[in-house]
Every structure is written in C-alpha cells, then in structure tokens.
Amino acid sequence: MELSGGEILVQCLIDEGVEYIFGYPGGAVLHIYDALFKQDKVKHILVRHEQGATHAADGYARSSGKPGVVLVTSGPGATNAVTGIATAHMDSIPMVILCGQVPMAVIGSDAFQEADISGITRPCVKHNFLVKDVTKLASTIKKAFYLATTGRPGPVLVDIPKNLTDPRVKVPYEYPQSVVLRSYNPHVKGHRWQIKKAVDLLLAAKRPMIYSGGGIVLGEASTELTELTRLLGYPITNTLMGLGAYPGTDKQFVGMLGMHGTYEANMAMHECDVLFAAGSRFDDRITGIIAEFCPYAKVIHIDIDPSSISKNVRVDIPIVGELKPVLAEMIELVKASEIQPDAKALALWWKQIDAWRALDSLGFDRNADVIKPQYVVEQLWEMTQGDAYITSDVGQHQMFAAQFYKFDKPRRWINSGGLGTMGFGMPAAIGTKLAFPDADVFCITGEASIQMCIQELATALQYRTAIKIVNLNNGYMGMVRQWQEFSYGSRYSQTYLETLPDFVKLAESYGHVGIRIDKREDVRPVLEKAMAMKDKTVFLDFHIDPTENVYPMIEAGKAHHEMRLAPGVNTDTELA
Amino acid sequence: MSHIISILIENESGALARVAGLFSARGYNIESLTVAPTQDSTLSRMTLVTTGSDEIIEQITKQLNKLIDVVKLIDISESTHIERELMMVKTRAVNGGREEIMRLAEIFRGNILDVTATTFIIEITGEKSKLDAFLNTVGEENIIEVVRSGTTGILRGERGLTV
Numbered sequence: 001m002e003l004s005g006g007e008i009l010v011q012c013l014i015d016e017g018v019e020y021i022f023g024y025p026g027g028a029v030l031h032i033y034d035a036l037f038k039q040d041k042v043k044h045i046l047v048r049h050e051q052g053a054t055h056a057a058d059g060y061a062r063s064s065g066k067p068g069v070v071l072v073t074s075g076p077g078a079t080n081a082v083t084g085i086a087t088a089h090m091d092s093i094p095m096v097i098l099c100g101q102v103p104m105a106v107i108g109s110d111a112f113q114e115a116d117i118s119g120i121t122r123p124c125v126k127h128n129f130l131v132k133d134v135t136k137l138a139s140t141i142k143k144a145f146y147l148a149t150t151g152r153p154g155p156v157l158v159d160i161p162k163n164l165t166d167p168r169v170k171v172p173y174e175y176p177q178s179v180v181l182r183s184y185n186p187h188v189k190g191h192r193w194q195i196k197k198a199v200d201l202l203l204a205a206k207r208p209m210i211y212s213g214g215g216i217v218l219g220e221a222s223t224e225l226t227e228l229t230r231l232l233g234y235p236i237t238n239t240l241m242g243l244g245a246y247p248g249t250d251k252q253f254v255g256m257l258g259m260h261g262t263y264e265a266n267m268a269m270h271e272c273d274v275l276f277a278a279g280s281r282f283d284d285r286i287t288g289i290i291a292e293f294c295p296y297a298k299v300i301h302i303d304i305d306p307s308s309i310s311k312n313v314r315v316d317i318p319i320v321g322e323l324k325p326v327l328a329e330m331i332e333l334v335k336a337s338e339i340q341p342d343a344k345a346l347a348l349w350w351k352q353i354d355a356w357r358a359l360d361s362l363g364f365d366r367n368a369d370v371i372k373p374q375y376v377v378e379q380l381w382e383m384t385q386g387d388a389y390i391t392s393d394v395g396q397h398q399m400f401a402a403q404f405y406k407f408d409k410p411r412r413w414i415n416s417g418g419l420g421t422m423g424f425g426m427p428a429a430i431g432t433k434l435a436f437p438d439a440d441v442f443c444i445t446g447e448a449s450i451q452m453c454i455q456e457l458a459t460a461l462q463y464r465t466a467i468k469i470v471n472l473n474n475g476y477m478g479m480v481r482q483w484q485e486f487s488y489g490s491r492y493s494q495t496y497l498e499t500l501p502d503f504v505k506l507a508e509s510y511g512h513v514g515i516r517i518d519k520r521e522d523v524r525p526v527l528e529k530a531m532a533m534k535d536k537t538v539f540l541d542f543h544i545d546p547t548e549n550v551y552p553m554i555e556a557g558k559a560h561h562e563m564r565l566a567p568g569v570n571t572d573t574e575l576a
Numbered sequence: 577m578s579h580i581i582s583i584l585i586e587n588e589s590g591a592l593a594r595v596a597g598l599f600s601a602r603g604y605n606i607e608s609l610t611v612a613p614t615q616d617s618t619l620s621r622m623t624l625v626t627t628g629s630d631e632i633i634e635q636i637t638k639q640l641n642k643l644i645d646v647v648k649l650i651d652i653s654e655s656t657h658i659e660r661e662l663m664m665v666k667t668r669a670v671n672g673g674r675e676e677i678m679r680l681a682e683i684f685r686g687n688i689l690d691v692t693a694t695t696f697i698i699e700i701t702g703e704k705s706k707l708d709a710f711l712n713t714v715g716e717e718n719i720i721e722v723v724r725s726g727t728t729g730i731l732r733g734e735r736g737l738t739v
Contacts, residue, residue: 307641
C-alpha cells in the first residue's frame with residue numbers, strides 16, 4: 001500500500017486503535033487535516049485553544065487508561081500545547097502529541113510559524129522525535145505510542161515537517177507490529193529477594209503505614225493494593241494522585257496525606273515504624289520538611305522508575321518493578337508466611353489512629369447560612385454515591401474535592417497534581433465524557449481557574465459532551481488568598497477578582513444551561529436538577545463563603561505532626 | 577569528588593541537548609563533557625565529569641539512564657581506569673624563556689606543535705592534574721591561550737562499555 005505522509009499518519013492512528021484525537025488545524029498540518037477529512041474512523045475533536053486539546057486528551061487518558069492523542073500546528077499551535085504537555089508529564093500520563101513543523105527546507109530560517117518545539121518540550125516530555133524522512137514516519141509513530149504507554153508513562157511528541165506529509169509523495173506503508181529499542185526496557189520485574197525482605201519488614205512492624213500514589217492507578221494495581229492492605233489490616237493513606245486506588249470509604253483508609261491531608265494520616269506518617277510506599281514519589285507537598293519526615297520509620301518503596309527511589313527520601317528497601325506483579329507476589333508471601341501481623345501492637349496502633357481521627361480535622365460548619373464549599377462537595381458525593389468522574393482545577397476547590405469526595409474506584413479523580421495547572425478541569429471533563437459517554441462527569445472548579453480555559457465551553461456544545469461544572473465561586477484566587485492571610489498579614493495582593501462575568505449568561509451564550517446558587521438549602525436540589533439533565537452541559541455557579549480556608553494544613557517548613565488545624569479544633573482529646 | 581561518567585548514546589540529533597539540558601534543569605554540575613562517534617556509527621560516546629555527593633551522583637546516573645537515547649552508562653571512576661585529557665597551550669617564548677619552556681615541555685612529555693619568533697604551541701596529554709601542574713609551572717604571565725578537550729576515559733582490563 002502506497003500512501004502519502006499525511007495518509008500514513010492517519011492510518012497509523014487507525015492501526016493503533018485511536019478513537020479520538022484532540023486538535024486545532026493550521027498551515028503546517030493542512031495535509032494531515034485533509035487526510036483526516038477523507039476517513040471516518042478516527043474522530044477529531046476541534047477545541048478552541050491548543051491547551052484545551054492537551055487537557056482534553058489528558059482527561060481522556062486518565063479516565064480510560066488509553067493514550068490521549070493531540071494534533072496541533074507548528075509555532076503558536078505547538079507552544080500553546082506546552083502547558084498541557086508539561087501537565088501530563090508531571091503526572092506521568094500517556095499522551096502522543098503530533099505536531100506540524102515548517103518544511104525541512106526552511107527549518108532554522110525563522111520561517112513563519114516556526115518554533116523549535118522539540119527543543120522547547122525536551123524537558124517536559126518522556127521523549128520527542130523530529131521526523132526527517134517520510135519512510136520513517138510509521139515506525140516513529142509506533143515508537144511514540146510504545147514509549148508513551150509503557151514503563152512509567154508520559155507524553156511523547158512527534159514533530160513532523162510539512163513537506164513529509166505532501167500528498168504528491170507516496171511511499172509504501174506498513175505499520176510495525178512491535179518495537180524494540182535497545183536503550184529502553186520497560187518491563188521490570190521486582191527483585192525477589194528484595195520483595196521477600198520487604199514482606200518480612202512489613203510483618204514485623206508495630207506501627208505500620210501504607211502510603212500509595214498515582215503509580216497504583218497508572219499501573220492498574222488497585223485490586224492488588226486493596227487485597228494486600230486488607231490482608232494485613234494496616235492503615236493506608238493515598239496521595240492526591242492516588243485517590244481511589246484504595247476505597248475512600250473503607251475503615252482502613254485514613255484519608256489523604258500531605259499539606260491538606262487529614263490529621264490522622266499525617267500523624268500516622270510521623271509516628272509509624274515501617275512505611276510502605278507504593279507508586280508514590282515523595283513529593284514536597286506530601287513530605288513536609290524532609291529533615292523530619294517519618295523520623296522513626298524504615299522505608300520500603302516500590303516504583304517502576306529507579307530515579308524515583310531515594311530521590312527525596314532515603315529508602316531502606318527499594319524495589320524497582322511494575323506494581324501489579326510485585327504486589328501480587330507480596331500477597332502470596334504474606335499468605336504463606338508463618339509470621340503474621342502483630343495483632344496486639346496493631347490494636348494499640350489503631351486505637352491511637354482512631355483517637356487522632358476523632359479530632360475530625362475535616363470538620364466544618366454544616367449549619368452556616370452561607371454556602372460552605374465543603375458542603376457542596378459533600379452533597380455531590382452523597383448524591384452520586386461516589387460513582388461519578390470528578391475533574392478539578394487547582395486551588396482550594398481542588399483540595400475540598402480531594403478531601404470530601406470519597407473515591408472508591410481508581411481513575412475517577414482527574415486532576416493536575418504535579419504541575420498544578422489552572423484551566424485543566426473543564427477540558428479534562430470533556431475528554432472524560434468522550435471516554436465514558438454514559439457516566440456522570442463533574443468538573444469541580446473555581447471562578448479563577450475556570451476562566452483559564454473557558455473557551456472550551458464551545459467544544460462541549462459542538463460534541464454534546466454533557467458535563468456538569470460545579471463552580472465554587474468565592475471571588476478570590478482562594479488558595480493564594482489563604483496563604484496571604486496566613487503568611488502575609490492578610491495583604492490580599494492581586495487575588496481579588498473584582499470583575500467577574502455573569503457565569504449564568506456566559507453559559508447560556510455558549511448554548512448551555514447556567515444556574516446561580518446563593519442559598520445552602522438550594523445546593524442539593526440544584527445538584528439533582530443538573531444531574532437529571534443528561535444531555536446538557538450545566539454550569540452551576542455556587543456563590544460560597546469567600547473567607548473559607550482549607551484545613552488542616554502543613555505550612556511551609558513544617559513537619560507532619562505540626563499541622564495547623566481549623567480554628568476551634570484542638571488536640572486535647574489526643575491519647576498519649 | 578569528581579566522577580567520570582561514560583555514556584553510550586544513540587547518535588541522534590538532540591541527544592547531546594538532552595544530556596546537557598538534564599544537567600541544567602536539575603541543577604547538576606558539569607565540569608567537562610566530551611562527545612564523539614564510536615566505531616559503530618549509530619552510537620556516540622560521551623564522557624562527562626561531574627561532582628556531587630553520593631546521593632546526587634546516584635540521581636545523575638539514574639536520570640541519565642532514564643533518557644531514552646542513553647543506551648548504557650558507567651561511572652568509570654568507581655573502578656580502575658585510565659583517564660586522559662588533551663591540552664594545547666600557546667605560550668610567550670622570548671629570549672631566555674624559550675629554553676626554559678622547551679625544557680618544561682620535555683619534562684611533561686609535551687610536543688611543540690608550532691613555533692614563532694615569540695610563541696610556542698605545546699601539546700600535552702595526561703590526567704587533569706598533570707595539565708594543571710604544567711600550567712602552574714609555566715606561569716600565568718607566560719600563557720597566551722589554553723584549550724583543553726575535557727577528560728575522557730576507559731576502564732582497564734577486560735571490562736568495557738559496549739552494547
């Protein structure tokens with residue numbers, strides 16, 4: 001079969017089983033768009049800004065586990081995509097970005113819409129390619145998908161000069177069945193002896209703690225993690241990226257840890273004697289001040305990426321390997337072991353944890369006249385019975401969502417944890433809705449974040465992705481305002497958004513339904529009304545308490561046991 | 577302590593930039609970096625001299641290994657090895673100083689590559705410390721220009737860095 005470069009590209013996507021690509025046309029990709037026009041297998045989602053394309057592809061990938069695919073033009077098209085590429089990179093999300101480039105003859109001449117996107121994206125991709133020969137196009141695309149989806153996943157960018165896609169130049173096409181890269185071997189089996197040592201240490205623990213992260217979600221190891229945790233009877237905490245990997249409503253789950261984690265999760269981290277880290281990367285928002293991190297603990301760490309191990313925190317028993325098989329092996333070893341968890345020590349440990357838990361560090365005023373943001377999320381969780389897909393942006397609303405929506409399943413919680421990208425939530429919800437058209441998809445956001453990619457409301461209408469936007473509108477960049485209150489003498493420098501659009505009218509002008517909510521008693525009925533509108537995108541503008549802060553909090557330079565609790569919560573009830 | 581990391585890397589465009597970019601992005605030091613193709617034209621060999629605590633060197637090697645283009649690497653300073661650097665020095669050479677500099681070049685087993693009425697160019701190969709010693713001996717006042725290749729190295733014995 002002889003095809004042009006543009007046709008090859010499209011045929012590669014078909015052969016790769018790609019369902020959707022998210023993109024925006026332009027000069028350098030015109031040949032590719034023409035090839036797309038002539039087929040109906042790969043559906044193109046036309047966004048309104050390239051950042052939206054990357055976030056939508058990202059949401060699609062996070063919810064479905066399949067790689068997200070993006071197509072953008074050269075120059076500004078490519079640079080607009082960079083934020084979304086970096087977002088995917090920080091959270092290890094599989095993504096393939098196909099990017100037009102000026103023709104090879106003019107590369108380096110500062111041609112119209114030329115940007116060195118390979119150079120620009122080099123630090124924020126897993127790998128990138130500049131294709132220089134049309135006969136290598138198919139094999140490069142195959143490599144891109146292979147790299148993006150195996151090992152520690154991540155975005156891979158393919159830069160394609162326009163002359164390579166010329167419809168007049170046809171070359172033989174064959175999509176490779178497999179790829180072998182001598183420098184890349186992603187399938188790593190954990191070392192048996194290390195796994196045995198880890199199990200021995202775990203079973204000898206008096207005050208054990210399991211701390212798991214996004215790697216469990218990416219590695220599809222949720223079932224194994226849950227089984228192992230239940231078998232051991234140990235407390236477990238999830239990172240922001242790992243929520244849902246262990247059922248959030250289970251009694252062994254002590255909540256999220258870290259800067260806005262629960263008191264019990266962070267105290268248990270501080271006091272534990274064995275820390276079992278699985279698919280987590282000891283991010284600074286998790287550890288607090290490193291010098292005082294888990295001072296009494298021996299640390300076990302499983303990760304597929306050797307560079308994650310002992311990067312921030314020294315590890316006693318490292319295991320490099322894929323989580324799913326390693327955890328399965330641990331389950332077998334625990335079952336076969338003569339030594340079982342120390343029931344007496346464990347009972348004491350749980351008693352301590354329950355005392356910390358009794359503090360109710362996430363408590364808030366449920367009877368307030370104003371709408372509390374926590375109340376909205378809690379009602380949403382109750383109404384959807386924890387079964388919806390929730391995307392979020394970045395800030396206070398993101399933390400409230402993480403704290404109050406109890407995720408029982410992986411891939412339901414879709415947020416930019418690593419890069420912390422405002423504007424992520426709504427396009428990510430569109431991508432999620434495309435992956436799961438029958439599911440309820442909510443975007444929990446704030447009035448500042450939502451405006452960073454608000455143009456994608458048009459995309460939501462064009463493709464009838466009926467998402468529900470829960471805008472927790474407090475008029476401030478709430479998280480920054482909170483830091484200014486705590487650390488800058490309440491000098492609210494540039495965090496008040498004095499002029500906001502009427503979000504109801506805005507939603508309506510984009511062809512959606514908009515509802516403003518000011519009273520607490522309206523929260524639940526309006527949520528139910530919105531959810532009942534199955535074929536509509538609904539923008540719910542909740543006018544919430546503008547002074548509410550996210551508690552508890554580990555402030556900068558503090559350790560896990562030095563949390564700042566909400567006013568009125570004290571630690572007097574704590575056991576010795 | 578200095579570490580000498582030898583890297584076999586795919587001979588692809590951008591490969592050098594990936595390595596250099598990694599060091600600047602993560603705030604690691606590079607003392608020197610040399611790169612040239614090997615007898616296998618698809619591979620380049622890079623020698624990188626860096627400094628840092630054991631933890632940092634461990635991260636550097638892990639991060640380098642993570643680069644898709646990196647095929648293999650080894651910290652040769654952890655084993656018995658030979659290291660060499662090439663230096664060319666242009667010195668002032670007038671009157672009685674000419675004799676003196678020629679003698680020094682001989683002691684350091686250098687070659688004089690170029691002679692003018694007032695200058696010499698001397699080529700010296702050796703470990704970094706030997707080249708430093710030569711420069712110290714010649715004295716800053718006599719040196720017009722120095723060009724050094726950066727350190728490169730190889731393991732002794734049967735072991736080698738090969739694919």
